[in-house]
Amino acid sequence: MTLCTWQATAAVRDVNWLSGHQLVQRITASHLDWSLVTADPRMVALWQQRGELLDELARVAQVLVHGDFSAGNLLAWTT
Numbered sequence: 001m002t003l004c005t006w007q008a009t010a011a012v013r014d015v016n017w018l019s020g021h022q023l024v025q026r027i028t029a030s031h032l033d034w035s036l037v038t039a040d041p042r043m044v045a046l047w048q049q050r051g052e053l054l055d056e057l058a059r060v061a062q063v064l065v066h067g068d069f070s071a072g073n074l075l076a077w078t079t
Contacts, residue, residue, distance in 0.1 A: 007063055012063065023057070024054055024057075025053075
C-alpha cells in the first residue's frame with residue numbers, strides 16, 4: 001500500500017495530538033494587507049472569498065496529511 005493510498009483511506013481518529021484542519025488554521029492565522037503589494041486582482045478576490053471557500057472545503061471528507069504543502073507533493077496518479 002502506498003502512503004497516498006493509506007492517507008486517503010485511513011480513518012481520521014479523534015485524538016487531541018492529531019492536528020486537524022491545517023489549511024483552515026493556517027489561513028485564519030494569516031492577515032494580508034493587499035495595499036502593500038501589487039497583486040493580481042484575481043488573487044485579492046480569491047482571498048476575500050476564503051471564508052466561503054473554506055466552508056465548502058469543510059463539507060468534503062477529511063483525510064490524513066503530513067502538512068508538507070509543496071509543489072512536489074501535489075501529484076496525482078491514475079491506476
